[in-house]
Amino acid sequence: MNPASLRVRPRVWIGFAIWLAYVAVVFGVQVASGIPYDQWGDSGSNLFWGGGVSLIVATILLAVTTSVLGWWRPALFEDARSRHRWPIFVPILLALTAVLTLVLTDWAAYDGAFFAASLVLLLVGFTEEMTSRGLMVVALRSRLSEVWVWFISSAAFGLMHFMNFFLGQDLVPTLVQVGSAFAIGTVFYIVRRTTGTLIWAMVLHAVWDFSVFAVGHGDPSTVVHSLGLVQMGIGVLALATVWFTFRSVRAADEAAADHQPVKISRS
Known part of the structure; x- marks a missing residue:
């Protein structure tokens, strides 16, 4: 897509500005709730006001x-x-x-309110993906190579999770979470590059986060x-x-290759 055809021409600084604004809004709303991060799982009310409301605001x-x-299409x-x-195959795993x-989740520990609040958390698939691998990717591609687009967008995604330290989580678990998020963010980047759309990355992200949070509630299996x-x-x-996802091919080129006649050599 020609950047000139977009309402606002992509710029690297716009991607970082959106990322910073997202972090500030989510962090601000979560701090305003007065509910520490490690108490979100105590009740449906804590989960909704501690995490759910910030995601609703961020989605809007x-x-x-x-x-x-005007970036919906390229995002x-x-x-x-x-x-x-x-x-x-990595995202499939x-x-x-x-x-x-x-x-393996202990579903018996769920009540209606907690389950409803958990469903709100599915919005994280849209908010974090649109911020880090949607709008930021559009902005970064205006100037940088795909290698840097992957690295910076994944690093930005990982650093998002450092806000949990300021919400009451200990430093070491937070640092582990940041590193893990960088790696799992790479999985979501692979989804975007191989399927050609961010939508499947949003779906996988939402399901993954939901599963990780769900299994921590109640008394899960020891296998967890x-x-x-x-x-x-x-x-x-x-x-x-x-690395194997950085090289690109356009859909039109693929279609032309598929319909190209086979040449038969004659001896």
Whole structure:
């Protein structure tokens, strides 16, 4: 897509400004709730006011911002996606892990209010993806190579989670969360590049976050403790395979190649 055709021409600083605004809004609303991060899981009310409201506000503001910029199309869809599609096996592994995590969740510990508040958290798939791998990617591509687009957008996604330290989480778990988010963010980047759309990354992100939060409620199976190692392994696989997604091919070029007649050599 020609950047000149957009309502506002993409600039790197716009991506960082949106990221900073997102972090500030979410952090501000969560602090205003007065509910520490480690108490969100105590009740449906804590979960909704501590985390859910900030996501609702962020969703509205991001939708307005994207409309004003006119960036919906480039934020959600790749103009030229990855030449190699096979790295999609890494996101598939993450999806299977999320399903297994949901199976191992102690659903008996859920009441109606807590479950309803948990569903609101699904909005994180839209808000964090649109911010880090949607609008920021559009902005970064205005000047930087795809390698830097991946690295900076994934690093920005990881650093988002450092706000949990200021919300009451201990430093070491927060640093681990930031590093893990960088790796898992790479998985979501692979989804965008291999499928050609951010929408599937939003869906996987929402389901993954929901499963991680859900399994921590109540009395989960002891098998759950080993899933952290599985997540780490998936993150390592993502970092090892993401390089193969940087080269692009346009849909029109693919279609032309598929319909090109086969040449038969004559001896």
